[in-house]
Structures are given as structure tokens and as C-alpha cells.
Amino acid sequence: MNARQRTRAWARRGAIATVLGGVLLSSLAVVLSLPTWIQFLPFGISVVVLGLPHGAVDHLVIPRARGEHPRWRSMLGVGILYLLVGGVYTLLWLLEPAVAFGAFILVTALHWGQGDVYALRVFEETTHLENGFNRAATLAVRGSIPMLVPLVAFPGEYERVATAIVGLVDPSAVTALEPAFTRTGRLVVAFGLGTLILATLVMGFVRTNGDRRPWFIDAAETIGLVGYFALVPPILAIGLYFCLWHSLRHILRTMLLDPVARGALEDGDSRRAWRRFARDATPLTLGGLAVIGLLALALPQAPGGLDETLGLYLIGIAVLTLPHVVVVALLDRIEGVWR
């Protein structure tokens, strides 16, 4: 197995672990009436494992994708990008939290869709995404599923978390989000998303070229994800997906870009590749934690309870994700994911 095939194997394991883990854990939680804090565990773990660390090598990936050694100049560039984009977005959170929340859902969808288009094209070597329109539709499908299926399936919980997030800044701003949680709102979302998914899969099938297997993988993942987010309560479902699906896939991508980690994968020594990643990601994972600490000080209210602590963490993730999306978009360009 070469390095790329190894990343594909890991990505597939992560996908299965996400769906099976979520379905098993949530069933077990009901059968054994486990306490609700269990649902917050994946997000808790994501602070140090997979989740936050997946973006903590952003300062290294662009030079590596260009076949260069990371130098101070490029790292400083990424630092300034984070400061500027993250800083402006923090201000938006403090001034217009409902708008910032809506933007967060949109950016998350864009970013998670962007990650899956890469995985499909590079790990799975799809032939049905050669066309730009198919790629854009697939991005929309893969990104919308984690953000919209929970809204349709678990509106109460979705609204509760949204309220906790926005309420950390301004409890009265929450009313702006209400239309999304009405019956009509959810019907429109369900119908729109269903149509988009069907049309995208059919368009993909028509474009398959020779081997149909990658298309079947795409379709199975898509349908699996819809079922997963429809059945598993959202905090657990999104937390697990964030770690074992999105972050894992991105980390595997960064391993392919790093000559040392890639060499280790090539030798079949995944453990060495993971050690190398952990070393690279540790300093700025701590940096990310510091950002969340500073954010806690900037908020008008200190978070109390699980929902509000998750809310603080999510605002932190939001602020760190926006510049991360820019880095990944640059990476996509360098690697020709959209060519």
C-alpha cells in the first residue's frame, strides 16, 4: 500500500467509526439512560485530540504543498491572516451575534464540504467530479448535511444550542433565528436539501467514467451521513463528525504534504506519521486554547453549564475556522483540487 492508499484506509475507518460510534453510543445512552453530558464528550476531547489540532499546522502546510521548507516569513503571513480575519470576525460576534452565528453555519458548511471534495478526489480518486459544477454541488451537499439535517430532525436541541451560543453575547438577539425552527422553515430545508442531494448524485452517476466504485462510495457516504445526522442527537453527532470525519481527513491530507510523515506512511509506519503530526500541531493547539481563554474574558457573560461552555468553545472554533478556511482554499489551489 502506498501513502495515498493508507490515507484512504484511515479516512474510511474514520467514516465507519463516526456512523457506527454515533448510532451505538446514542442507542446505548437511551437503553442505559446515560447522563446527557456523554453527548458533549467528543467536543471535549476535540480540544486536544484531532479537532483543534487539525488546524494547528496551518502555518506549515502551504510551504509544504509548494515543496518548500516552512520559513518564518510564511508562518508570519499565516499569523497575520489569523489575526486580521479572526479579529474582524470576533468583532462581528460581539456586535451582531445572530448574524455571526448564521455566518458560522454557512462557513462550516462551506469548509466541511470543501474537505470532502478533496477527500473524494484525492483519497477515493473519483472520476465523476472532474466537472466544476459537479464539484460545487458535491461541496454543497457534503457541507449542508451536517448543518441542516440536525435542524430538520432535532429542531429543539438545535435551537437550544443556538440560543446558548448567541445568548452568551446578547440574549435578545436570539429571536432573529426563530423562523428557521418553525414547521414551514424545516419543511423548506428538508425539501430543498433532499432535491439537492438527489440531483447531485444523479448528475455524478451520469458523469462516471469507467470504474463506478468511487461513485458508489460517494453515494454510500452521502446517504450514510443523512441517516446518521437524522438519528444521532446533534451535539454528539456533530462532535463525533468533527473529530473522526472532518479533522481526521484534513490531518491525513497534511501528512501527505509533509515529506517526513508521508515517508512514514510509505513505510507502513502510521505511528511515526502520527507522532510527527502531534509534534507539529502541539504549539498552536495551545495557541488555539489561549484564544478561547481570551474570548471568555471578552464576553459579557461568563459561560455557566455545559450548553454555554460548548457555546464559548464554538465561538472560539468559529473565529479560528474562518482564517483556516482561507488556508485550506489556498491549499486547494496549489494542489489543483478545483482544476
Ligand SMILES: CC1=C(/C=C/C(C)=C/C=C/C(C)=C/C=O)C(C)(C)CCC1
Ligand atoms: C454543535 C451544534 C451546532 C453547531 C456546530 C458547529 C457549527 C460546529 C462547527 C465546527 C467547525 C467549523 C469546525 C472546524 O472544522 C448547532 C448546529 C448550532 C446546533 C446543534 C449542536
Ligand SMILES: [Fe+2]
Ligand atoms: Fe478544517
